[in-house]
Amino acid sequence: MFGDAPARYASVDELAAAILSPLEAVAARWIERESKGQRPVTQFRRTRMVASDEGAHAAVEVVPPSSIPGGRALHLAPGEVVFQPGSFAFACSGGGLYCFSQREPQLFEVDVPEEVLSHLAATRWLARGPGGGVALVGPAHVLLIRGTEPALMSLPCRPGGGAVGPIVAVLGDGRTFGVVTAETEDGEGGPELWLSQDGERWSDPLLLLLKGEVHAVASGPLGFFVAGSYRGKRGRAMWLGYDGKAQVFATGMTDAPPLEVAVAGADGAAWAAGAGVVMRFDQSGAAMEASEGGSCPVAMGLDEDGVPWLVTEREVLRRHGAGVPVWRRYHAQPEGAPRLVAIGFHPTGVRVVDALGGGVVLRPADFATTRPFGG
Structure with missing residues (x-):
């Protein structure tokens, strides 16, 4: 002093x-x-509506398969890529962790201590970590990469003991970090959502009265949106408000297939997708929306204007919602091309990653054009 x-x-x-x-x-x-x-x-960005009758026009730049040091092949699955703010992303494949530009195919391997290599091989999801960095998550581990020293996070546990189920879904959108664990006899009768703000402690579990299995969870301005299935046959969805009140959707779900991916919008609505189906959920109920896609969904996200996008194994779709909502196709994979696995956003483009680390960059005509993509 x-x-x-x-x-x-x-x-x-x-x-x-x-x-x-x-x-x-x-x-x-x-x-x-x-x-x-x-x-x-919290103040979320407003969603800019794209006219329903507006065409799906976008410049398409093909990104070749990624080049891996040592000539090893890259094989990515849905959930194994996370995009960070800016122009870089991370991917986990074959027991290795890689960093790459959203536009360039060249990968850079991230050095990981030998004692945590086994966790890389068991990783199922990559997400933005609590307080920054990257979280590598598997059914029985949470590995945080922040700075230069990876750290294993303790798994959720009950204060009085008791079994906690394996991790079945991850929430890591940069605002909130959490994991969903499967139902056990020691729980309260359903899957549970555990949240962490600092990467060291878990909140008390939040019971998810989904009456089924959880496949995806997203955070929105009013709470947490959860999507899944009942015995792998029918779709299930619910909202869990920040006040703890649950809204489980029953009406309109009879013909819904299992819902595999989800995203929450800025105005209190959320969307989830199953094979050939996209649905909208809000406080008034659930409704199916018209879609030009048909293959299995692998990822959803919001672009810089808050407009929802959907990636299937073979297509990239964007919601046009001014008028009668419809999901327009912006890209389709050519015959024989690898399946798509992930999507990331930049003010001037949309990066879609395929299973070999390549894919496309899409630049819709209404996106900003003042900066080069990746700049």
């Missing part, structure tokens, strides 16, 4: 210990108050 200057904290950790607890208490009270009034707890 110099003169009359106030004392400084000795470290960032010491400062965090002093301020995070009061901030978390204020955030909890804010969430409780806004949830009671069914108001968004």
Whole structure:
């Protein structure tokens, strides 16, 4: 301390210990108050509607398969790619972790200590980690890559003991991080959602009254949207509000197939997709929307304008919602090309990744054109 200057904290950790607890208490009270009034707890971007009768026009740039150091083949599955803010993404394949530009095919292998290599091989999902970085998640592990030192996060556990099911879905959109575990006899009668803000502690589990299996979970301004299936035959979906109130959708779900992917929009609506089907969910109920796609869904996301996109194994679709909603096809994989697995967004383009690390960059005519993609 110099003169009359106030004392400084000795470290960032010491400062965090002093301020995070009061901030978390204020955030909890804010969430409780806004949830009671069914108001968004945070300011989400507004969704710009694309006219339903507007054509699906986009410039298409083909990205060749990725080049892996050592000549090893890259084989990606849905869930094994995560896009970070900016122009880079991460992928996990064959027990290796790779970083790559959203546009260029060249990969750079990330050095991972030998003691956690087995967890890379068991990784099923990549997501944005709590507080930044990347989370590599499998049925029985959460490995956080933040800075240069990977860290294994302790798995969710019950205060009084008792079994916790394997991880079946991951929430990691950059705003919220969490995992869904399967139902066990020691739970409250359904899958459970566990959240973490710091990558060290888990919140108490949130019961998901889905009456089925969870395949996807997304966060929105009013809560968590959950999609899945009942015994792998029928679709299931629900909203879990930040106030703890659940809305399970029953009407309109009779003909819905298992819902594999989901995304929550800015206006309180959410979308989920199954084989050949896209559905919209809001407080008024569930409804199917017309789609030009037909193959199995692998990913959904919101672009820079908040417009939902859907990737199937063979197609890329975008929702046109001003008028009668319809999902327009912007790209279809040629015969014999590898299947698609992931999607990421940039103000001037949409990067779609295929199983070999290649794919396409799409530039819709209404996207910004002031900066080069990846710049």
